[in-house]
Amino acid sequence: MNQKININNLVRANIKALKPYSSARDEFKGTADVFLDANENPFGDLNRYPDTQQKEIKDKLSAIKKVATDQIFIGNGSDEVIDLAFRIFCEPGKDKVLTFTPTYGMYNVSANINNIEVIEQPLINDFQINLNQLQPYLDFEDVKIIFICSPNNPTGNSLNPDDIEYILENFNGIVIVDEAYIDFSAQASFIKNIDKYDNLIVSQTFSKAWGLAGVRVGVAYASQAIITLYNRVKPPYNVSTLNQEAVLKSLNNLEEVTQNIETILEERTKLKEALSKLAIVKKIYPTDANFLLVEVEDANKTYQYLIEQKVIIRNRNTQVKNCIRITVGTPEENNTLIETLKLV
Ligand SMILES: Cc1ncc(COP(=O)(O)O)c(C=O)c1O
Structure with a gap:
């Protein structure tokens, strides 16, 4: 448990103050016969807006991964999971993030788009984290996110889980463990730790082991506090009906x-x-x-x-x-x- 963490203190002021968009379907809960609320076309097969909360997918994932549905966020690819983290936690032109290189290129691209400086720490000894070199950065207030890609792209190896836990325990910001390739690995997922560490986001995707890269669906598992923030900031209809159906088909065919x-x-x-x-x-x-x-x-x-x-x-x-x-x-x-x- 990292006692020092208060997620609210890490959130950008404008996001804290944000009044999220409330869609017609979000405001109505229950069943109905007539829907004249969302300016949809009454004709066709895909005429209705998708489920903003992707409930069926979350129910299935909750059973498979043994986490509560309110600890799951579904994104337009895990690239959206990454981008939203910048938008929730990082003040453009001020805050920084830290990555271990070589690693997945989108952390840098997303940082650049959001005008966030990236501190790059080289992986050492067969591509493992150098904790000694990292130590001073753990207390930097303006370092908001540490990205840990495990198994790492492009090196392929998993990072030492003890090092990841050390960072979770000692860093005062958000730790994103990107597990895009976890289903090809014998290592255990960090999902089991989301109740223990409020600052942990585990990112997974349907693009790799699930064979659905064309569908664009990624998942974040995290504390309820973080998932609530993701849901406030995401575009309301971020995962299309077709994409949700494709994922459900796969979830029903394990x-x-x-x-x-x-x-x-x-x-x-x-x-x-x-x-x-x-x-x-x-x-x-x-x-x-x-x-x-x-x-x-x-x-x-x-x-x-x-x-x-x-x-x-x-x-x-x-x-x-x-x-x-x-x-x-x-x-x-x-x-x-x-x-x-x-x-x-
Ligand atoms: C480490 C890592 N994370 C995330 C992604 C992107 O995943 P998605 O297709 O869900 O956006 C990739 C794609 O290559 C990746 O290598």
């Missing part, structure tokens, strides 16, 4: 999701083995995600060559010298990649 994850993990092992036999491959980093960070002789050259062969991977040379990031694909896609690389 077996297929689990099966696909297993296939991806098997393919990850095979891909790693095949890559390790190639002369251009110098190192394959351990991964808890659905991708591999691979050091090659010359990342720019390999990347360019693969593009010419119409095989697209991610060049991460600017983040980790001579490294490429390869997503685990179908057996056919992985095979094409390996066969193409054999011809370099």
Whole structure:
């Protein structure tokens, strides 16, 4: 328990004072036969506005993840979860956030959009947090959010859970643990800690293990106080009816999701083995995600060559010298990649 935290003290003054938009459907609770309240068209299949609170999705997630529905926020991708955190907690031009690099690029982009300075701390010793270097920042009042991506993109490894707990215990701001890749990992999710730490936001997504990147649905799990703030600031209809339906279909078909994850993990092992036999491959980093960070002789050259062969991977040379990031694909896609690389 972090005794020093009072979430209200971290919130921007304009957000504290905000009178949120109240939609027609938010004001009416219950069932009715006639809806003439929202200026909708009476004809068609998708003529009604979506459920602003995504109740069915939250009910399902609540049962699966064992958290209360009022500790769940559904966003337009986890990118919305990230962006709203800036808008709730960070005063533009004044506050700062802290990230551990190399990491997911959107923390920086979102910070720039919101005019927030980013303090970057390099990960050390196989991409782990350097607590000694971090220590002075934990008491900085203007550092409002620490982003922890675990498993981390693009390195693939999970960050030490003891280090994450240390930060939760000792930092006076918000800690966002981005678990976009958690379903590919043997590590336990930090969701179990949302009752213990008022300042914890665990961000997950339907884009990776759930196979719904095109749908754009992300989830934040946090204390009720934080989720209430998210609900006040979000656009009222932030998740469309079609997107909610697609997620519900997946939530009702957990077996297929689990099966696909297993296939991806098997393919990850095979891909790693095949890559390790190639002369251009110098190192394959351990991964808890659905991708591999691979050091090659010359990342720019390999990347360019693969593009010419119409095989697209991610060049991460600017983040980790001579490294490429390869997503685990179908057996056919992985095979094409390996066969193409054999011809370099
Ligand atoms: C660490 C991490 N977080 C979040 C996202 C984005 O997730 P979403 O599609 O839910 O916006 C990504 C996408 O690559 C990611 O790597």
